[in-house]
Amino acid sequence: MEDKVYSAVGFNAGRLIVTYYTRAYSPTTDDCKAMQLDTTTLALSLIPGPVCLDYAARSSSDSFATETRLTTESSNPYITFAGSFIGDYTGAAVDANGKGFAAWADFRGNPGVTDPNMDMDVYRDY
Numbered sequence: 001m002e003d004k005v006y007s008a009v010g011f012n013a014g015r016l017i018v019t020y021y022t023r024a025y026s027p028t029t030d031d032c033k034a035m036q037l038d039t040t041t042l043a044l045s046l047i048p049g050p051v052c053l054d055y056a057a058r059s060s061s062d063s064f065a066t067e068t069r070l071t072t073e074s075s076n077p078y079i080t081f082a083g084s085f086i087g088d089y090t091g092a093a094v095d096a097n098g099k100g101f102a103a104w105a106d107f108r109g110n111p112g113v114t115d116p117n118m119d120m121d122v123y124r125d126y
Contacts, residue, residue, distance in 0.1 A: 010092035010100060016060040017100040017126065019092045024067065026050035026074050034078035052076045055104045057092070057126055070123040075108040089120070100126035 007020040026032050032052035035044045052074035058064040091103040106121035 006090050006104075008090040008092040008102070008104075010094040010102075012094035013096055013098040014060075015094050015098040015100070017057055017092050017094055017102070018059075018064070019055065019057040019070070019090060019102040019104070021053045021090075021104070022056045022067075023050060023053060024056065025054045025069055025071075026052035032074060032076055034076065051078055055090075055102065055106075055121070055123075057100065057102055057123075059100065059126070061098075068126065070102055070104075070126070071106070071121070073108070075106070077107060079107075099124075102126060 003023050004020045005022075007018055010017045010019075028050050032050040034047045034051045036047050037044055053076075054069055054071040054074050056070055057068050058066065059068075089103075089105045093101045095101070102123045103120055
């Protein structure tokens, strides 16, 4: 099972949503690989598996059976934050009509236009 980290929960109008970062969609390309430094030997080694993250959600509407990918592409937290901090600012809310909203720190920048940087991204009407 892929990692699920930095979760957020929202509840209203009888609906519960859970949002989180996940590696479930991470491609196995070179863009999603990273090296780590052994501080004892000062040797670099490849971290096993892909390291890219996406933001996703599950809902009580279908008993949490379906995961919905909220990001449009995966991003590698080691590019900007050396993997030690990915922006753990996440949030989830449900309005009075049962519509879900998710907010998370997105560290991709504007792919193909700007360098990776951290900003907030929001998904509405989940």
